[in-house]
Amino acid sequence: MRSYDGRADGPDAAEVALAAGDVTEGVVRVGGTVRRPAQPQSPAVAAYLDHLEAAGFDGAPRFLGRDGQGRDVLTFVPGDVAGSPPEPWAADAELLASVGRLLRRLHDASEGFLRESGFAAPDGGVWRRQLVPVEVPVPDPEPELVCHLDVTPQNVVVRGGRAAALIDFDLAGPGTRLLDVYNTAMHWAPLGAPEDVYEGWPVHDDWARLERVRILADAYGLDEEAREAMPDLAVSRCASSWHRMKASAEQLGGGWARMWEEGVGDMILRREGWLKEHRQEMLDILLG
Incomplete structure (x- = not known):
């Protein structure tokens, strides 16, 4: 698993908590990235995201690597996301x-x-x-x-x-x-x-x-x-x-x-x- 080099953090590296999913907690935003706790399936998901990037699909985050805390680092995708229950x-x-x-x-x-x-x-x-x-x-x-x-x-x-x-x-x-x-x-x-x-x-x-x-x-x-x-x-x-x-x-x-x-x-x-x-x-x- 490749290491993340910090290139997408931006000037503000403060961690901002993002809404937790049904089973995943501890997801945060850092500048232009999202950090997620690594899971057993993370390497397979990373390979899939790499494939989508190579295929030119622009509708998914990019996998950037693992940070110093062992978290998966993905690009932050701006926009609106429905809550739970959805609005x-x-x-x-x-x-x-x-x-x-x-x-x-x-x-x-x-x-x-x-x-x-x-x-x-x-x-x-x-x-x-x-x-x-x-x-x-x-x-x-x-x-x-x-x-x-x-x-x-x-x-x-x-x-x-x-x-x-x-x-x-x-x-x-x-x-x-x-x-x-x-x-x-x-x-x-x-x-x-x-x-x-x-x-x-x-x-x-x-x-x-x-x-x-x-x-x-x-x-x-x-x-x-x-x-x-x-x-x-x-x-x-x-x-x-x-x-x-x-x-x-x-x-x-x-x-x-x-x-x-x-x-x-x-x-x-x-x-x-x-x-x-x-x-x-x-x-x-x-x-x-």
Whole structure:
């Protein structure tokens, strides 16, 4: 892991705390950089960010190295980021469409990265999912590329009302285009039982939230085959997500255990029931 030389700190090297994520604390800004605690998957994420930079993708931070405290150093990406729960402005339909376009650009830039190695993490490293061994009811789809897998409103930097960049690549790893699109829709529609819609979110109607899935799919350019597969993928991912969240809570503790204690497992089961109930509606909207 290369060392950071301080070139992006700027004249003011004071540390400013940034909002903590669900499981990552201790993230600070120093001048033009962000410092994050190093994690087992950090070398793999660094290699992925290096690939995106070489591919000319401008919608992600650059990895600069490790500082003297052993923290990962990334470029700071200016712009607005939705809070938790996301503010009403994040429900804008044009913003959602721009998220779809940004995700497509990310996937196109990711093509070819580690394909010859079967998407194994470089230099003997690990991806986040490999940290928690768990058997899931439905096998993961055969990976097509390395992707983000956590495009939440909190992980999209917005400028001028449009998605400009993705941040927090900790959960990045092998996946499929459709899986990443669905996971993004799950957070941005959002998909789930009405009682689990974000507090203050201006889009509550079931049909309107499903329409947001179509907006995302259209902007991404999702083909008909993928649209037909999305409703069943959505349902099958719920059981896998439940088992993975439970295993993460038990094996990793910390924020994962807190989320489990706060009822994320029950929320996933409610989402599964809602998706089953609205499966045909989702399909009709996606293909309409």
